[in-house]
Amino acid sequence: MAKGFKITLAGESISFWAEPGLTILRASLRGGGGLLSSCRNGTCRACRCQLQAGEVSYLIEWPGLSAEEKAAGWILPCVAQAHSDLILLRPAA
Template sequence: MTADNNPKIFIGRAEPEARQFDAWSHQPLLVSMEQGGIDAWPSSCRNGTCRTCFSKLERGQVRYEIEWPGLSADEKEQGYVLPCVAYPCSDLVLQHEGF
């Protein structure tokens, strides 16, 4: 999936608290969550390497603008994402593994 010149807005939900946020297609999920008032989501490097924000994508689709974020092929196949570098392509539900 590729970026669109016209940003789209999707509905995101952060679990386990079911907090809803606007997920913009032109910015990483973590930025959208913070703009939506979800500031407790763990993060550190914001470049896809430290894995602090490692999360399970329970529903929806994302894309990456970097060639290979800090996820193994198995993790990607199982639906894990790094919100600091993941861009939404649909409505989605995200679960942080540490919560």
């Protein structure tokens, strides 16, 4: 059975697999990636990460990011699915 796509957290030596049909956040929680979350519906932005490599799609049309943030590569993993291997950068604490 295919594992899906490999997701790596840049600079953290952490990676996990995103099985088909799982959001990136759910894959993180299953695979030990430990992404932060709260609402899990694209509203609170707690899970926000910057996409450094790869492709994602959204489950909803209105992920809570501005056009500028999207252009800069910010994504919301709770409502996004991987469409390739990904490299994500978490915001600085």
